[in-house]
Amino acid sequence: MSWAALKPDRIEAVINMMVFDARGLVPVIAQRHDTGEVLMLAWMNAAAVRETLSTGRACYWSRSRQSLWRKGETSGHVQRLVDFRVDCDADAVLLLVEQEGPACHTNRPNCFFNVVRDGQLAVISEPIED
């Protein structure tokens, strides 16, 4: 499956209809296109949206490093873009992706592994062995 890169003017049209917050960011949900598993929540600024839509690979904005975060650039755990969706208020994004390897930096399949069980938070998944 491969993403048909958008032309630059089309990318700018998408960016122009999106609503970024005071920091210039939107929250982005990454979901596996095949199983529906929610993988992670991250952030994009306009430059990250531009790169994602032109390359077909998820690129976020790292709030901690204050720089573009090309997901999987060092780990190899890239997310290939299948669909890019914007919500009713245009201030949140849902990416459908093909995930290579684990999505979480803890090496778990997804980031949402702390779950309320028996009245308290429990860890429900283990890191994947390399």
Added chain:
Amino acid sequence: MSWAALKPDRIEAVINMMVFDARGLVPVIAQRHDTGEVLMLAWMNAAAVRETLSTGRACYWSRSRQSLWRKGETSGHVQRLVDFRVDCDADAVLLLVEQEGPACHTNRPNCFFNVVRDGQLAVISEPIED
């Protein structure tokens, strides 16, 4: 399916391990527990987390109204809590829910109906008739 309400001290323990942003908020993804459909992205403050975990119904913080938003209180489109998950950094939440009726205020099943198609954003779902 019914949510076993957490005891107040357990709720405070969950809140205490969560990381709220400078506005006192965390982004919250709501997902259908049965189909995996991502319904919406909203926000919670500590009070909204407290109410959600004690009532078993999704309660958000409305940034526009600056008040608690008991989802479905006027529309009837409530979200019954099935699972409450916190991510690796404890700064994002994933709710698995039973959704009554459409989740979106536009009366669509979910809020992510603006989708890149043929190089531009297209609307891919219609409002549900009452």
